[in-house]
Amino acid sequence: MADNPVSWFFLMVIGIYFVCRFLRQAFFEYEERREERERYVDQLFLENSIDKSNIKAYNKYINKGGRNQ
Secondary structure, eight states: OOOSHHHHHHHHHHHHHHHHHHHHHHHHHHHHHHHHHHHHHHHHHHHOHHHHHHHHHHHHHHHTTGGGO
16 A cells, blocks of 8 residues: 555645644643633632732732832
8 A cells, every 4th residue: 555655645644644743732722721820810810809909909009100209
């Protein structure tokens, strides 16, 4: 079956296609999981009342000019 160089070429092209397809799918799955983790962390950060008070204090500090004034 694969004695002909043309056959090897077609087999190689098909193999490269499936490897690229697998890597693309893995990459998109990784990105989807990363975005889901980021959304979860952002949601926890915004729901925590201690963090909200820290954000308000930090914004007040920055608006006054920080340490330089």
